[in-house]
Amino acid sequence: NAGVTQTPKFRVLKTGQSMTLLCAQDMNHEYMYWYRQDPGMGLRLIHYSVGEGTTAKGEVPDGYNVSRLKKQNFLLGLESAAPSQTSVYFCASSHSPGTGSSAKNIQYFGAGTRLSVL
Amino acid sequence: DAKTTQPPSMDCAEGRAANLPCNHSTISGNEYVYWYRQIHSQGPQYIIHGLKNNETNEMASLIITEDRKSSTLILPHATLRDTAVYYCIVREDNYGQNFVFGPGTRLSVLP
Numbered sequence: 041n042a043g044v045t046q047t048p049k050f051r052v053l054k055t056g057q058s059m060t061l062l063c064a065q066d067m068n069h070e071y072m073y074w075y076r077q078d079p080g081m082g083l084r085l086i087h088y089s090v091g092e093g094t095t096a097k098g099e100v101p102d103g104y105n106v107s108r109l110k111k112q113n114f115l116l117g118l119e120s121a122a123p124s125q126t127s128v129y130f131c132a133s134s135h136s137p138g139t140g141s142s143a144k145n146i147q148y149f150g151a152g153t154r155l156s157v158l
Numbered sequence: 159d160a161k162t163t164q165p166p167s168m169d170c171a172e173g174r175a176a177n178l179p180c181n182h183s184t185i186s187g188n189e190y191v192y193w194y195r196q197i198h199s200q201g202p203q204y205i206i207h208g209l210k211n212n213e214t215n216e217m218a219s220l221i222i223t224e225d226r227k228s229s230t231l232i233l234p235h236a237t238l239r240d241t242a243v244y245y246c247i248v249r250e251d252n253y254g255q256n257f258v259f260g261p262g263t264r265l266s267v268l269p
Binding site for chain 1: 202
């Protein structure tokens with residue numbers, strides 16, 4: 041059972057380059073999330089998706105775009121990378137919340153993508 | 159979501175119980191307490207959660223005070239592999255957006 045898989049694990053970009061980070065989950069979760077974590081800090085939400093074809097902004101969305109064309113995949117794009125986007129990026133997924141078990145609110149995280157922008 | 163306060167760091171001897179406190183004095187009646195941990199920059203890992211009753215699973219126990227204004231995560235027999243940053247998060251069950259991860263508590267398990 042793979043859970044949440046992120047690719048690539050590491051990447052170095054030059055300023056102005058573009059790239060896409062891929063997140064895939066095999067738990068049939070409705071919700072997916074992209075976070076970034078800077079050194080010594082907690083995670084901050086970039087964008088999230090509540091279902092296929094829908095996305096929404098989180099706390100720090102500027103400079104990023106996302107797409108959720110398939111339920112199991114959530115893509116994070118950097119159109120023109122900047123040094124300030126050097127960070128570790130984590131993807132997570134969860135069931136849709138609401139009535140029923142509170143366990144639906146549990147988010148499961150991938151191993152992360154370490155991105156350096158020079 | 160209610161704000162949480164945790165000590166920045168704690169030490170624990172290997173084999174002893176690790177008790178990690180969390181204050182959430184503004185918690186509302188429908189907010190749950192969740193605990194996650196992050197080992198050496200890996201993805202955060204879910205540990206346990208609860209509403210008002212004490213909870214136990216294979217990883218840990220969660221003790222929530224009667225007034226729900228604070229809680230304690232207990233790792234009964236800490237090992238070196240439990241060295242991590244532990245995050246206490248309070249949020250509603252039906253709030254489907256992000257978990258707000260603060261600085262957490264850095265637990266060091268010492269041999």
